[in-house]
Amino acid sequence: MKFVIVVGDGMADYPLEELGGKTPLQVADKPNMDWIASRGRNGLLKTVPRGMEPETDIAMMSILSYDPRKYHTCRGPLEAAGMDIELGKEDLAFRCNLITEEKGIIADYSAGHVTTEEARELISAVKGAYGHLGDFYTGVGYRHLFVMRNAPRGSDKIKTAPPHGIVGERLSEHLVKPKNNEVAKTLNEMILSSKQILSSHPTNITRVKRGRKPANMIWVWGQGKKPRMETLAEKYGVKGAIVSAVNLVKGVGVCAGMNKLEVPGATGYYDTNYENKAKFGLKALEDHDLVFIHVEAPDEAGHAGDVERKIEAIENIDSRLLAKILDGLKDEYAISILPDHPTPIKVRNHVSDPVPFAIYSTGDQRDAVKSFDESSAKRGSFGILEGYKLLDKLLQL
Numbered sequence: 001m002k003f004v005i006v007v008g009d010g011m012a013d014y015p016l017e018e019l020g021g022k023t024p025l026q027v028a029d030k031p032n033m034d035w036i037a038s039r040g041r042n043g044l045l046k047t048v049p050r051g052m053e054p055e056t057d058i059a060m061m062s063i064l065s066y067d068p069r070k071y072h073t074c075r076g077p078l079e080a081a082g083m084d085i086e087l088g089k090e091d092l093a094f095r096c097n098l099i100t101e102e103k104g105i106i107a108d109y110s111a112g113h114v115t116t117e118e119a120r121e122l123i124s125a126v127k128g129a130y131g132h133l134g135d136f137y138t139g140v141g142y143r144h145l146f147v148m149r150n151a152p153r154g155s156d157k158i159k160t161a162p163p164h165g166i167v168g169e170r171l172s173e174h175l176v177k178p179k180n181n182e183v184a185k186t187l188n189e190m191i192l193s194s195k196q197i198l199s200s201h202p203t204n205i206t207r208v209k210r211g212r213k214p215a216n217m218i219w220v221w222g223q224g225k226k227p228r229m230e231t232l233a234e235k236y237g238v239k240g241a242i243v244s245a246v247n248l249v250k251g252v253g254v255c256a257g258m259n260k261l262e263v264p265g266a267t268g269y270y271d272t273n274y275e276n277k278a279k280f281g282l283k284a285l286e287d288h289d290l291v292f293i294h295v296e297a298p299d300e301a302g303h304a305g306d307v308e309r310k311i312e313a314i315e316n317i318d319s320r321l322l323a324k325i326l327d328g329l330k331d332e333y334a335i336s337i338l339p340d341h342p343t344p345i346k347v348r349n350h351v352s353d354p355v356p357f358a359i360y361s362t363g364d365q366r367d368a369v370k371s372f373d374e375s376s377a378k379r380g381s382f383g384i385l386e387g388y389k390l391l392d393k394l395l396q397l
């Protein structure tokens with residue numbers, strides 16, 4: 001038996017006036033998602049536990065059978081896993097953004113989407129100045145990593161702020177807290193003084209000349225230690241592989257003991273290579289039991305408030321990825337399609353409402369649901385399910 005999970009990031013939505021009171025999933029042409037829903041069983045999945053933030057890593061942990069309330073330790077260590085960075089038990093991994101600071105205000109959490117090539121130069125300068133405090137790793141674009149090895153005492157008490165949540169606000173109000181904590185003091189000195197090093201860096205001087213925002217400060221946040229997760233092989237005896245362009249998502253898979261596949265042309269954006277994701281996913285099924293394929297594009301469209309792009313991303317997942325997977329599956333298999341969380345066009349951010357999910361399994365019964373969408377799923381035979389129980393249903397335990 002082979003198992004496949006396809007996640008369209010942020011696919012679920014709210015009804016929209018411009019779509020005649022329908023959601024993007026309801027108006028999109030998606031015969032393959034509907035095939036799974038109408039031949040299989042459906043329900044709503046609570047991927048974000050009450051009281052937790054509707055972030056992708058939390059939802060992904062749920063989908064992969066780990067209750068985030070027990071296992072989630074923040075995004076830093078998950079991104080580290082996705083970047084092949086080994087963490088010791090006492091190491092503390094932070095996300096390290098390159099940001100734009102203007103007159104004491106956080107002007108841009110992404111430093112005008114600084115490129116990876118530029119970031120490599122800038123992070124190298126940061127490394128030169130603060131390498132004694134920890135290890136810096138260049139990631140993708142504005143997203144990098146900072147690891148304090150054998151984190152000093154008191155580091156478990158500090159609180160940091162995600163920069164995308166405080167754009168336009170005074171940075172002095174959002175520095176690492178509590179202010180009298182020694183680790184917080186060290187980190188705040190590093191953040192504040194990074195401005196001198198970065199604003200005078202030739203890469204930023206060139207950016208400013210070209211009318212781009214300078215990546216003139218680092219911002220550390222999302223810190224945590226390596227989560228202690230039993231692997232899927234230990235839990236269920238299945239060997240898994242994960243396909244995603246996003247380090248954070250890959251990292252959840254790696255912590256679950258899955259092999260991460262590098263897929264050429266996977267960008268994490270609208271232009272991603274859907275066909276290659278399907279091709280590499282199917283190939284991986286030859287020597288894995290479970291393949292998890294993640295597509296970021298609908299979430300990007302949700303954040304941009306772009307309804308056309310969102311519908312297009314859903315249709316691309318259906319015709320260019322899911323169709324090929326269904327074509328390539330032979331013999332006994334079970335497949336599930338779902339989003340991780342909604343990223344509604346109106347909200348332009350993640351929300352924690354339960355998401356529709358459908359599972360088709362060869363030989364299993366079907367329920368009365370005919371279409372894959374937010375409202376049809378409510379009538380599915382699974383009812384409302386806790387996110388971390390999805391895998392039990394897929395594996396039919």
Ligand SMILES: [Zn+2]
Nearest residue numbers: 009010056340
């Ligand atoms: Zn997401």
